Amino acid sequence: MDDVYCETTAPGPATEDAGPPYAECVLCRKPTEHPESTKGSTLCPVCAWQEAGRTACSG
Numbered sequence: 001m002d003d004v005y006c007e008t009t010a011p012g013p014a015t016e017d018a019g020p021p022y023a024e025c026v027l028c029r030k031p032t033e034h035p036e037s038t039k040g041s042t043l044c045p046v047c048a049w050q051e052a053g054r055t056a057c058s059g
């Protein structure tokens with residue numbers, strides 16, 4: 001029997017560099033998921049989550 005496999009060329013070794021510079025969180029100074037070119041205040045996921053909860057409870 002013949003098992004035919006598609007020959008897939010594996011990509012090169014994945015470079016796990018940091019990539020583009022990320023903007024700092026305006027609250028805790030940790031790197032965010034947003035690029036430095038993002039306008040306005042940037043928040044890290046943690047602070048963004050806290051801010052979202054705060055605004056959601058307002059009223």
Ligand SMILES: [Zn+2]
Pocket residue numbers: 025026027028029030043044045046047048
């Ligand atoms: Zn933060």
